[in-house]
Each structure stands twice: as C-alpha cells, then as structure tokens.
Amino acid sequence: MRMRLLYPxxxxHEQGMLDVGDGHRIYWEVSGNPAGKPVVFLHGGPGSNTTPLHRRLFDPAAYRIVLVDQRGCGRSTPSVVTSRAGLVANTTWDLVADLEQLRELLGIDRWQVFGGSWGATLAAAYAQTHPQRVHEIILRGVFLLRRKELDWMYRGGAGNLFPEAWAEFAALVPDGEDPLHAYHHLVNDPSPEVAARAAAAWSNWEGAAVSLVPSPSMIATYADPTFAVAFARIALHYFVNDGWLADNQLVRDAGKLGEIPGRIVQGRYDAVCPPATAWELHRAWPGSTLTILPEAGHAVADRGVxxxxxxxxxxFRP
Structure with missing residues (x-):
C-alpha cells in the first residue's frame, strides 16, 4: 500500500507572543488559509514544542492552522531551560486558560483540537472544559496522566520490555525511593552537572521506548541536551503533581464531550502509552471512533500513523 505524504x-503568515499573565508569554503562529477552518495543534511532552512538521498534517488550502508552544516550552518565555520561573503558574488548567485567551485573540468561535501523547491530555482537558468551542477532536497515542499510566512508564512496567534501557534509567534512583520523585529532585539539583545528567537519563529512557523499531534520529532528538532539560523539568513538574487532575478524571468526565466527533489513532504496540487508555476513553466518549494500528508504537513516524x-x-476539512 502506498503511504500518504505530508502536505508541503x-x-x-501570522505569529506573535501572547502575554497570558503570571510572567508568561506564549509563542503562537498561524499558517494555511486565513479564511479556512481553524485547528489548534497541541504538542506533547509535557515539555516538548511545536515544529514546522506539525503544520504539514493539515491541508493548507482548507485549514487555518494554529500552533502554540505551551508555558515554559519552545519559544515561549520564560523557558525552563534558562529559568525556573518557567514552572511558576504552569499547570494543566493554566494551559487550558491560555488556549481560551489565544482563541479569543484570533477571533475564533470554534476550532478543531488536535493532540498527541501529552497533547491528548491537554486536548481532553480543554474540550471537557469548553465543549462549546470545539468542532472535532483528533488524538494520537493517548495519554491521560492517570496513576496507572505513570506506574507503567516510570515505575517499572515498561522496563520489562526494555530492560537494558530501564537499568540505565533506574541507576540514578536511590534504593527505596520513588523514581518520579527522585528524578524530580535530581533535575532541579543546584548543580548543573547533576541536573543535566538526570535530564539526559530521563529523556533517553523515553527515547528508547518511543518507536516500535529503534530510530537513530528519534534517539538523537531525545538525547539533545536542550530538549532533554526542558522535557524532564516540565514533565516531572506535571507528573509529581498528578497533572492537577483527579485520578481517571478525563475518562470519568468523557461524557462532557457528548457527540463531539472524535478520531483516536493508537499504535497497538505503543510502549509509552499502551492502547488500554485509548480504548477506555473511546468507550466513555460517544462521539469517538478508535483506530488501532497493528504495526505501530508511540512515534508519529511509525508505520501507518x-x-x-x-x-x-x-x-474533517470543509
């Protein structure tokens, strides 16, 4: 079967920095058709950023494509790479409020919401809070920040699939300590060397598990020191605080999405976000359909994603 190509x-054609308060200014941009159907792309992490590739998931003749770097990430300021201030007033609900400010700034009544991995968490939280502002939802590699999902990835579950990578990750955790809290302490250590080493180990663990077949380019991305520091600091900030969500909240409240049309794309062998989460969300969300890809893991570059x-x-294009 011939694979689809990304759009060119x-x-x-429009970009800026939105002052959302609390000392944060978030980067946003718009591409595609200025009169097209609005869609907002929510990047993963927490702690990643948008890239030019993300614009290419949408037909530029049909869509008004909005990309935004979340608080502390990418081109938003202050960056957690250079300042701990990037973690101040940085919660799931702050990000939800930021999206509403951006929607109002751009004069958008309703938009399509697209999110992968952590972006799926944020998409679900936003859509459940503001369902009247959402046309449709597209989710990939679903993560909903539940305790059992964190246990799987960071407390040993996925280590059964990647024992050599897990051994390197676990080597920095003192005996008897919880890995998440241990790493949270390490990446915020006053010693830059200690913090950088921990951030690299955290990021390398995710890089080892993200693709069904190991990808040198993907591993290199996760190993990049600047990426690793932002990724580790923000992710751990969210994870040790349970994302400021009640456990299972986003599945429990999926009924708030009602008949909002949704498409969930999930790799069968996603070791970072196992498909049970996508399945549970799909069953709780009447308007959704679920596609499980038989030869894919978590990475967007995996087969069929x-x-x-x-x-x-x-x-969903007009």
Missing amino acids: PIEP LDALLSATDE
Missing part, C-alpha cells in the same frame, strides 16, 4: 512545507492522522484531518 509552509511558513506562518501519519496515514491515519492525515485521513482524519482530511475527513
């Missing part, structure tokens, strides 16, 4: 590279995502964005 495009540049933003881009095809399924492009089919979903094409299905």
